[in-house]
Amino acid sequence: MNKTQKKPLNGSLPTEVQETKNKSINSNYITKIDELIEQGLSVYLMQPKTSVPFKGSRGHLDATNDINELKQLIEAHGDDSNVGISIVDTGLVVLDIDRHGSKNGFQALLDLGIKFNLDEEAVEITPNAGAHVFFKIPDGVDVNNLNHILATGLELLTNHVTVSPSSKIVDKEVAFYRHYGLKITEANTMPKWLIDLSTKDRKPNKPMNRAMYSVSQRWEMVLNGFAEGERNNQAVSVSGYLLRINVDPNAAFDILKLINSRSVTPLPDREIFTTFKSAYEREKQRREKENR
Template identity: 30%
Template sequence: MNQLTSYAFELAQQGFKVFPLQANSKRPVTDHGYLDATDNVVQIGEWFDNDRHYNIGLQLADTNMVVIDIDQHGHGNGIEVLKNWQRRGMKLIPAYAEQTPHKGLHYFFKTNQKLSDKVIVPSVELKTKQIMIAPSELDGKAYQPIKGDDLDQLTLLPEWLLNLITSQKGVRTTLQNHLYKSWAGKLLDQLVTGTQQGQRNIYLTSLLGKLLRTGCDGDTAYSLLFFANEHLTPPLPDQEVNIIFKSLMRRETQKRGDKFG
């Protein structure tokens, strides 16, 4: 039994629900992603076959667990944000934490509040639905526990951070200029502009097609698709977004096979 399979069983025996992610990826194996998560060891045994090396997704939804996701790439440095908070007396001290393959941090907390996924500040996000967990791997590097060893002994989300999360209001800034907007710029705008309720499936399918035509990685397209869905009112259920992604990816794979086969 490989390490990933062994730990999936261990989590299930502790009462945590897990689900499989593609090897070396954040993409779910099943159509409904974290909604298929289970602590049933028979199902887990069928998923986490020794030869598959699937990554492990941990369900956060319908639990009292949340994760603060701190990045060090992209448009900000979450570590510097933490340092700035600490200088102001706003300490974030988890009982359990992991380091991600790209030197980010996942701080695990518990809360009695009903919260939703949210960007707190650039490079620091609140995760409330799902999270990839050690010893899963990306780009040949593993998620690693760096503090604590027990998800049952989490500390409460600090009151100051809870207040920050719940008091934030969405702000949209309109740039009043007449600069030429590139195709890529229009695509980025489309990620947040949304569409009418009856057009959400068509909108996300079209958007995903455009994202894939940029040549971006499948994991990137998957993350951006969920980002766009979060800006819809109301968002589609996650399982529907997963179905859209899997369906279009199958079509794209088939088209490329026909083209080069």
Template identity: 30%
Template sequence: MGAKRRALQLAQAGVPVYPLAPGSKTPPKGHHGYREATTDTDTILRWSDDWGLGIDLFTAGIVVLDLDRPGTTTDGKAVHGGKDGVKALKIYLEQHQRQLPHPMYAEQTPHGGLHLFFKLDQPLERPTRKTNALPGVDILGDFVIASPSEVDGSPYLVMQDQTQPVSIHDTATAPQWIVGLLTAPQTAFNPAKTNSLMKGQKTYTGRLFDKIAQGADEGERNNWLASVTGSILNAGTDPANAYYLIGWINERFISPPLDDREVNAVFKSVCKYH
């Protein structure tokens, strides 16, 4: 099944989708990823036939367990840093006497990992993901690449038990422990303890990353985003890429995020001086 046909199926069931460039995890030129996800059939019919497919998990009310598996690419390079998320999840379930709910919709990723999909009882407050919630396990509540997209020449594949096919719409509801792992503050790592290991003068890029990580709350959002936008452009970033980046930064580091109209106004204003 082609990505466009799959996208139409999902959209007609109320799952917002967005296009990806062929063989890529990034949007086609002129598109903005999950921020433009849609269920509009006419919009999807205008997609190129060779585009890939992403799902807006946040709007769909879906969460994904992203399990890495150690392996190598066709040219011998290690993938996933040797982490085994399948093993880590199995150990976690045994230690806490928990089980994954069924029936479960799942996909295999191009490098042999797994995406396990679950519905949410309650929507998340904002698009969220937790990297390394367990070793080799990311929890996605914002967006995900979906079958039949291809990356590095290999597709995302729907995994089905032939005796009981499960659609994404019929997958089980996420238990509270999965939601808890996604939304709990990250406490396992203390970045402050690494300061003594860092050497050398902080670079312009390092200061920019620090500024982004600090984020902004209501009352300072516009000025903060304008400052970050200026810094990104000053670093020599292509304006089209800068625009895509500040959209992502707005979603992740501003609470609550600015609406698209305000983001566009900030970007246009800063561009006048660059």
């Protein structure tokens, strides 16, 4: 968690929000960000109608609950910026039910025999008519030991997520994220079926980027790029592998970018940077523990 995420809520928030409104910033927009901060969440901004951070920003790594900082960002970038929240160290995860192209996470749930009522959850309906469902992590479950890819169209998010009032272009028209049900921080605890899905075939305390792919599979990625639906997991795995075998970090990052460029659908450059930095920090911490 970065320093801004640890700052307490500003005592003069109502005054600052009113000042922002007086500068013609959309009241619904600032009210929504205010609500997120009131829940103790940290916010970051992205380019309008995209998931791409503004130039010079590190996305969710720069998330903050400092209203003064956010007010300055809003004034600089405008109230049509997309909004994301960091869920790192919040005790929350998000079930991403995707509906895009051939993917249909709702159908995947039915195929697995799983039914649950979205009306009883903390939900964000996405522009593609999918859903982001927030859940609290129960005691005894380690977020670092959870699977991310659960099934076709089903993914568990543990780092960050885009929320309303954000928007995206769908079929050449603007479509918005919409929130329903419980507040994010009042989300229900992960149900047993989701815990089972996210821990299936995983050993306790097994790092996410360890032994997910064989050495030969990783080198196949070098030739063919990352596979659709596995891009994030594969990027994490390759990053960790290269760093563990002592490839120079700069060279390892160049290799990661090369693999990504060979993918059918490359990840955004900023996401590749964030993924590699996270892997670098984990490897650094691992080596520090070994040397103690």
